[in-house]
Amino acid sequence: MQTEKVIDFIVNWLKSYAENAKMEGFVVGISGGVDSAVTSALCAKTGLRTLCVEMPIHQAANQVSRGREHIQFLKENFPNVSSTEVNLTSVFEQFKAEVPQTSSQALIDLSLANSRARLRMTTLYYFAGIYRYLVAGTGNKIEDFGVGFYTKYGDGGVDLNPIADLLKSEVYTIAKALNVPESILNAAPTDGLFGDSRSDEDQLxxxxxxxxxxxxxxxxxxxxxxxxxxxxxxxxxxxxxxxxxxxxxxxxxxxxxxxxxxx
Missing domain, CATH: 1.10.287 (Helix Hairpins)
Incomplete structure (x- = not known):
């Protein structure tokens, strides 16, 4: 893969799309994983305003710290990058308290995991609405078009996706070229939706x-x-x-x- 040319191609595509849509920039959910790190870095390189949003819901400390390390790197290198945190833990707990939980525990756990992703999608679109931003997706090719490893109308609910034609291995190649922190590159991929240490490989x-x-x-x-x-x-x-x-x-x-x- 011609890494630098691929990066330039995606960045130009993002910028052209936003300008043609007459939007002001991008909003990206930051998870502490490589996909959101690459997506946010590509958005930042457009020069358009890029908002990185942390949305913890009982999040593991190492996921939070990885995400913050990456956001700090972006803000130090791109003046168009800003960040905010919306802690959705209490919202999620209130949601749990209001809905019935009368099915099997496995189905309840899965439904609640998907609900986390949908709460985050709602949050991203709130910021997109008030700032005239596009919600940038973070799913790679194997997730989006291979095994469908994402939440429908959760992390799958986006305006555009700059990395959906990249395999996971290609995302890592791009990440290294973009100087994504080693802590993210070395971390086992996880969706972080179950509140435990299970990895994507464990689930898949x-x-x-x-x-x-x-x-x-x-x-x-x-x-x-x-x-x-x-x-x-x-x-x-x-x-x-x-x-x-x-x-x-x-x-x-x-x-x-x-x-x-x-x-």
Whole structure:
């Protein structure tokens, strides 16, 4: 990958999109992970105003510290970058107190995890609305179009996404070129939605490198019986997640009424 040229291409794309939309800049949710670090750095490089928002909900201390380290780096190097924190913990706890929790614990935990992401999306769009900013997405290609590892109308609710055509490995390459802090580069990827230490790999059952391989094999038309051992396991994980999460990747189904029924 021609890293510097890719960076310049994305930065120019972001700037052109914002200018054509007559918007003033970007707002990015900062998680302490590599995807949000790269996205915010790319937005900062446009020269347009870039607001980094921390939105902790019972967040692990190391995630918070990584995010703050990155924000400090951006603010020291880009005068167009500002930051704010909206602690959503009390909002989340009030939400939990108001909704019924009568299903299985696993389903409740998953629904509450997704609710965290949707509270954050609402917060980002609040700032986007009052400042005329665009909400910049932070999902990479394997998450957005491979396994659907994001929350529908949560971190998937954005105006544009500068890194959705980059594999996770490519995001790391870009991150190094953008001088993203080592603490972020070395941290195990996690969505931080469950309030514990589980990583993305724990949830997915495979690493991003493995899933990138499976995505490539699927695009080449390979089938499960083409592989054995761990490769077959990973390929099956990828195909299962890709199939189950198509509802996130495809346009919303619309019931098209026959014209003869409308007259």
């Amino acid at each position: 059952g495979a690493s991003y490198d493995e899933l990138e391989w499976a995505m490539e094999m699927a695009e080449k038309g390979k089938q499960s019986n083409d592989f054995v051992g761990r490769q077959r396991v990973v390929f099956d994980i990828y195909r299962k997640l890709n199939s189950a999460n198509q509802h996130k990747m495809l346009p919303i189904p619309v019931c098209k009424i026959p014209l003869k029924l409308k007259h």
